[in-house]
Amino acid sequence: MKELIDAIKTGNTSTLAAPGVKVYAASFTQIGNTSLVMVRTEAGKQLLAVGESDLYDQLNGEVVDGAKVAPLTHENRLTLNQFLPYTAPQAFGTQVATMGLGDRLGIASPGHIQTIRGRDIRPVLAQQSIRELALTGRTYEDVLDAAAYAVFQEGYKDGYGADGDHLKKEEDIEYALRLGFTMLTLDCSENIDNTIETLSAQEVAAKYEKLPASLREHYEKRYLETPADVPGAALNYTREALQKDVLIYDAAINFMEAIYRKYIATLDRAVDFEISIDETATPTSPEAHYLVANELRDRGVSIFSMAPRFCGEFQKGIDYIGDIAQFERELASHAAIAVHFEYKLSIHSGSDKFSVFPLIGQYTNGLFHIKTAGTNWLEAVRVVAKVNPSLYRRMHQFALDHFTEATAYYHVTTDINAIVPLSEVADADLPNYMEENNARQLLHITYGLLLQAKNADGSKTFADEFFHTMAEQEDVFAEGLRHHIGRHLELLGK
Numbered sequence: 001m002k003e004l005i006d007a008i009k010t011g012n013t014s015t016l017a018a019p020g021v022k023v024y025a026a027s028f029t030q031i032g033n034t035s036l037v038m039v040r041t042e043a044g045k046q047l048l049a050v051g052e053s054d055l056y057d058q059l060n061g062e063v064v065d066g067a068k069v070a071p072l073t074h075e076n077r078l079t080l081n082q083f084l085p086y087t088a089p090q091a092f093g094t095q096v097a098t099m100g101l102g103d104r105l106g107i108a109s110p111g112h113i114q115t116i117r118g119r120d121i122r123p124v125l126a127q128q129s130i131r132e133l134a135l136t137g138r139t140y141e142d143v144l145d146a147a148a149y150a151v152f153q154e155g156y157k158d159g160y161g162a163d164g165d166h167l168k169k170e171e172d173i174e175y176a177l178r179l180g181f182t183m184l185t186l187d188c189s190e191n192i193d194n195t196i197e198t199l200s201a202q203e204v205a206a207k208y209e210k211l212p213a214s215l216r217e218h219y220e221k222r223y224l225e226t227p228a229d230v231p232g233a234a235l236n237y238t239r240e241a242l243q244k245d246v247l248i249y250d251a252a253i254n255f256m257e258a259i260y261r262k263y264i265a266t267l268d269r270a271v272d273f274e275i276s277i278d279e280t281a282t283p284t285s286p287e288a289h290y291l292v293a294n295e296l297r298d299r300g301v302s303i304f305s306m307a308p309r310f311c312g313e314f315q316k317g318i319d320y321i322g323d324i325a326q327f328e329r330e331l332a333s334h335a336a337i338a339v340h341f342e343y344k345l346s347i348h349s350g351s352d353k354f355s356v357f358p359l360i361g362q363y364t365n366g367l368f369h370i371k372t373a374g375t376n377w378l379e380a381v382r383v384v385a386k387v388n389p390s391l392y393r394r395m396h397q398f399a400l401d402h403f404t405e406a407t408a409y410y411h412v413t414t415d416i417n418a419i420v421p422l423s424e425v426a427d428a429d430l431p432n433y434m435e436e437n438n439a440r441q442l443l444h445i446t447y448g449l450l451l452q453a454k455n456a457d458g459s460k461t462f463a464d465e466f467f468h469t470m471a472e473q474e475d476v477f478a479e480g481l482r483h484h485i486g487r488h489l490e491l492l493g494k
């Protein structure tokens with residue numbers, strides 16, 4: 001490290017290098033008298049600060065050859081945020097396309113930044129749901145730390161977001177806001193009454209008639225007596241459909257309003273507020289989308305994006321399943337409704353939906369929010385399959401043994417029996433599993449079980465070897481993400 005420190009001290013920063021040290025040159029920056037750069041040694045990634053200043057004094061680390069070597073801790077990330085504002089997350093609002101790049105491992109954001117840099121779209125790098133945190137054993141502090149350090153490492157100064165994703169409980173909303181998250185995705189799935197879809201028209205009518213007359217009059221006046229006028233949207237409310245949608249969504253709309261008033265409207269900073277009604281058994285018709293959006297607007301609820309449950313299937317880690325012609329027809333209306341109410345359409349489980357990406361880019365005029373997460377984990381699995389076949393085989397077999405357990409967390413229609421047995425696949429062909437839908441979903445939804453698996457002696461079954469492999473293959477992983485997420489962006493027109 002001494003050679004590097006001396007080079008920085010003498011201002012010879014054109015080629016920052018030292019034996020046994022990887023220097024992330026894009027991170028190099030000057031803050032007052034301090035030169036700061038990210039390096040990686042056998043001890044892992046660290047901040048190297050050369051030159052005395054308040055920043056130097058505030059960083060927690062040890063002094064080596066007259067410089068400070070600081071580990072990538074939560075406290076040091078907060079110090080970085082204080083002196084380098086571009087390393088803190090921001091809200092983006094509705095006038096720029098954004099992409100959620102969920103990173104369940106805390107090591108994908110450098111590749112995501114390399115992919116998105118220079119394109120007409122901004123990254124929400126720190127995106128994790130409470131479900132993901134529970135399955136990986138991470139915290140929102142971990143998630144935001146990893147994203148901020150990646151932004152510093154890559155010297156990315158165009159801004160990034162932090163999304164507390166699929167939040168259902170007030171304590172989780174408070175947790176994300178307390179940490180400075182700049183996007184909140186309110187998951188309303190538990191406030192949507194999916195049982196209504198199972199009722200007959202007569203049962204729906206009877207249940208609807210039991211609602212307060214004032215409520216029924218409110219909806220009938222606004223949706224039966226007043227035609228919806230949304231340019232580009234084909235909306236046709238029937239009495240039967242209205243009755244169902246009121247029974248399905250009224251409680252959820254009240255929930256959205258209550259959370260907005262309590263947590264968003266009172267904030268002294270911008271936060272992108274997303275409404276998620278995608279993780280429900282009930283596909284969101286354009287009429288239902290319009291009803292929810294219209295009610296929210298008239299209640300003064302301003303949103304950044306809305307995630308409907310599209311027709312067909314947006315399953316994890318694989319392409320769209322369904323009638324693309326019907327999807328296009330409904331997408332046109334959903335996108336027109338979002339434009340009408342001045343927010344962005346949000347595409348959840350956006351990973352790998354290659355067949356519909358061009359339609360999404362077209363009908364949203366390139367102004368959308370799209371969420372990915374699992375596909376980034378699968379790119380890491382692909383690296384393991386390439387460079388550590390033994391580890392991949394053990395992970396794959398463990399996933400097969402625990403797949404049923406994992407289906408409690410994610411809706412998939414995976415055919416496990418269609419997956420070619422490991423014994424029939426040569427080491428060199430293991431990466432091909434990442435090209436096959438059933439194997440993709442097998443490894444996709446078992447991520448938490450794999451990362452948290454422990455041996456009888458309490459040691460990690462896979463995680464330590466997995467992360468060591470990924471550290472050695474950092475550049476291969478980044479290249480894989482540039483290729484795979486780059487394909488997403490190209491087809492989305494970005």
Ligand SMILES: O=C(O)[C@@H](O)[C@H](O)[C@H](O)C(=O)CO
Pocket residue numbers: 102128129131132165166347348349350351371372373374
């Ligand atoms: O797995 C999760 O809980 C999240 O990644 C969630 O699926 C997210 O909202 C998403 O849609 C990512 O594609």
